[in-house]
Amino acid sequence: MxxxxxxxxxxxxxxxxxxxxxxxxxxxxxAVPTSRNFSPWRHFLHELAGVQPDDPVPLDDVAELRAWKERFPTRLEALLGPLPSAVPPEVEVVSSEDCGRYRRDKIVFDVEHHLSSPAWLLVPHDRETPGAAVLAQHEHGLGRGKDEVCAVDGGDDGLREHIRTHRSDYGHQLAERGYVVLATDLRTFGERADWNPPHLYACDLTHVHAAMLGRNLLALDLWDLARALDVLCAHPLVDPARVGMVGLSVGGTVTLFLAAWDTRVKAAVVSGYFSSWASSAAVAWNMCGSQVLHGMLGRLEHVDLAAAIAPRPLLVESGTRDDLFPIDVARAEMAKLARVYDRLDAAAHLEHDVFDDGHRWNGERAYPFLDHWL
Structure with missing residues (x-):
C-alpha cells in the first residue's frame, strides 16, 4: 500500500x-519536523548567503580596472531599467524668503510628463559670480524630505529635535558656508508623499506601483535628481564644473548611485549608507522601496558604485554604532575601495570619516572636504 x-x-x-x-x-x-522552514525571511537569508558577485571591481590590475569602468555604465543602466522621457524643466519660482546669509527660494520644475518636483534653492547673498553648488538629499527619517535638510521645521518641535540629534540640516549649513544648494523631495517624501499609512512606508507602496509598470522607484528618483542637476547646473550663479552632492541614509543611497551614473557630480559625501547590500539587507527592517533595484544582489555592490566614481573625490561617513550599515563591513569595503583609488593614483581623493555615534550625519570632515574639492 x-x-x-x-x-x-x-x-x-x-x-x-x-x-x-x-x-x-x-x-x-x-507533527511537522523542526527542520522545516516556514519563514520567507529565513529563506531570503539562506538565498542571500549564496549570492556571488557577477563582475566585481578588479582591485589589483590597472588595465582590468579601466576595462571594468568602461563596462560599468551599461551594467548600471541595465539594472535601472526603463526611464521616463525628458521634458523641459519649466522652472518656476514660487516664493522667496530671506534667511540671513542666504535667500531661500521655493522652486518647482518638471521631471517627466505629468510630474513635477518641488525644491528649496538656497542662494548666498554674497554670491555675485558663478561658483560652487551642492545637491543635498534628505534621509528617510521622519519623511519630511527637503525641509529637514534646509532647517525648515515649521514650528514642529519633534522635527527640530530630530534635526538637532541627527545634524541633518546640512543643506542649511552648506548655504551658510557660501554654497548654492538645491534640495529636492524624493518621490513619496515631503510634498511628494501621497500618503503614509500606519505601519507602512509610502515608498514601499510606490515601489509596488512602479514595479507594476515595469520600473524601479530608485531609478525614477535618480532620474528626478539628474533633472535637478540640469536645473542646478543651468543657474547663472553656479559653475557646472564645481557641483557636488551629499546625502544621509537614503540620501546617501541616491548620492552614491547618482555620482556613479552622472559625472557632473564632481565630489560626493555619502553618509550613513556605505557598506554592502549583502550586509545591510540582512537587517530585517532596514530596506525600503526607495533603496532597491530588481535583481541587484550579486550584480553591483556598494564598492562597485564607489569604484565607478573614482578617481573623483569621495568622502564616506560611518558611525561606529550605526546598526543599519555595520561599521566592520564599511571598513572592509573601504579598504577595497582604497586600493581602487590607489591604482588610479588618486589616494588623496578618498576619505573615510569614522565617528563614535549611530545613524546620523557628522559633517566634521565633510564640509572642509567640499571646500577643498569644489
Missing part, C-alpha cells in the same frame, strides 16, 4: 481525495 498521498478530485463526487504522492498516510496527525 502506498504510504504517501496527494490530493486529487473524485470523479464521482467532485471532492478532494488522496492519491499516491508525497503526503504521508498518517497526515495530518503527524
Amino acid at each position: 502506498c504510504s504517501r498521498r496527494r490530493w486529487g478530485t473524485s470523479p464521482r463526487r467532485g471532492r478532494a481525495r488522496p492519491i499516491c504522492s508525497t503526503w504521508r498516510a498518517d497526515w495530518p496527525g503527524r
Whole structure:
C-alpha cells in the first residue's frame, strides 16, 4: 500500500481525495519536523548567503580596472531599467524668503510628463559670480524630505529635535558656508508623499506601483535628481564644473548611485549608507522601496558604485554604532575601495570619516572636504 498521498478530485463526487504522492498516510496527525522552514525571511537569508558577485571591481590590475569602468555604465543602466522621457524643466519660482546669509527660494520644475518636483534653492547673498553648488538629499527619517535638510521645521518641535540629534540640516549649513544648494523631495517624501499609512512606508507602496509598470522607484528618483542637476547646473550663479552632492541614509543611497551614473557630480559625501547590500539587507527592517533595484544582489555592490566614481573625490561617513550599515563591513569595503583609488593614483581623493555615534550625519570632515574639492 502506498504510504504517501496527494490530493486529487473524485470523479464521482467532485471532492478532494488522496492519491499516491508525497503526503504521508498518517497526515495530518503527524507533527511537522523542526527542520522545516516556514519563514520567507529565513529563506531570503539562506538565498542571500549564496549570492556571488557577477563582475566585481578588479582591485589589483590597472588595465582590468579601466576595462571594468568602461563596462560599468551599461551594467548600471541595465539594472535601472526603463526611464521616463525628458521634458523641459519649466522652472518656476514660487516664493522667496530671506534667511540671513542666504535667500531661500521655493522652486518647482518638471521631471517627466505629468510630474513635477518641488525644491528649496538656497542662494548666498554674497554670491555675485558663478561658483560652487551642492545637491543635498534628505534621509528617510521622519519623511519630511527637503525641509529637514534646509532647517525648515515649521514650528514642529519633534522635527527640530530630530534635526538637532541627527545634524541633518546640512543643506542649511552648506548655504551658510557660501554654497548654492538645491534640495529636492524624493518621490513619496515631503510634498511628494501621497500618503503614509500606519505601519507602512509610502515608498514601499510606490515601489509596488512602479514595479507594476515595469520600473524601479530608485531609478525614477535618480532620474528626478539628474533633472535637478540640469536645473542646478543651468543657474547663472553656479559653475557646472564645481557641483557636488551629499546625502544621509537614503540620501546617501541616491548620492552614491547618482555620482556613479552622472559625472557632473564632481565630489560626493555619502553618509550613513556605505557598506554592502549583502550586509545591510540582512537587517530585517532596514530596506525600503526607495533603496532597491530588481535583481541587484550579486550584480553591483556598494564598492562597485564607489569604484565607478573614482578617481573623483569621495568622502564616506560611518558611525561606529550605526546598526543599519555595520561599521566592520564599511571598513572592509573601504579598504577595497582604497586600493581602487590607489591604482588610479588618486589616494588623496578618498576619505573615510569614522565617528563614535549611530545613524546620523557628522559633517566634521565633510564640509572642509567640499571646500577643498569644489
